[in-house]
Amino acid sequence: MTFIVTDDNRDRMNDFAQLLTSVFPGSVLYLYSEPMEVIGCLRDHQVDAVFMEAAMEEMEGTQLLFELRERDPNQPAFILADSDEYEDAAMWNDATGYLIRPISAEELRDAVESVLK
Numbered sequence: 163m164t165f166i167v168t169d170d171n172r173d174r175m176n177d178f179a180q181l182l183t184s185v186f187p188g189s190v191l192y193l194y195s196e197p198m199e200v201i202g203c204l205r206d207h208q209v210d211a212v213f214m215e216a217a218m219e220e221m222e223g224t225q226l227l228f229e230l231r232e233r234d235p236n237q238p239a240f241i242l243a244d245s246d247e248y249e250d251a252a253m254w255n256d257a258t259g260y261l262i263r264p265i266s267a268e269e270l271r272d273a274v275e276s277v278l279k
Contacts, residue, residue: 163186163189163190163210163211163274164209165182165189165191165211165213166191166194166203166212166213167191167192168194168195168200168214168223168226169215169242170196170218175193176193178213179191179193181267182270184267185267185271185274197218197220197226198221200212201229201233204230209237210278211240211258211274211278213239213242213261214226214239214241214242215241215242215243216242216243216244216248217247223252224248227239227241227256228255231255238258240258240259240260240273241257241259242263243260244262246260246262258273258277259277261273
């Protein structure tokens with residue numbers, strides 16, 4: 163499986179990347195601290211899902227989700243957050259899912275498998 167993770171907090175991004183690879187061993191991960199790099203990556207690579215932090219300084223995850231949906235309305239894309247503060251905006255922009263930290267391995271597996279079946 164191939165995933166993109168974007169978060170301007172590198173520690174938080176690396177923690178999530180570790181969880182992702184523990185749930186899906188052997189996965190290829192593209193990690194970006196700059197949200198717009200995701201759009202470039204998607205032009206060059208096909209990925210199974212995108213995970214984006216809701217609250218980033220340069221661009222909120224919901225804005226990135228909007229940009230992503232303009233280019234590919236079918237790309238599985240999940241918003242990651244510490245609370246439900248961005249959930250309405252995420253759903254309005256057609257997020258595939260909204261995951262609130264702490265995210266368990268089972269919750270992550272269920273979320274990804276539900277869209278890749």
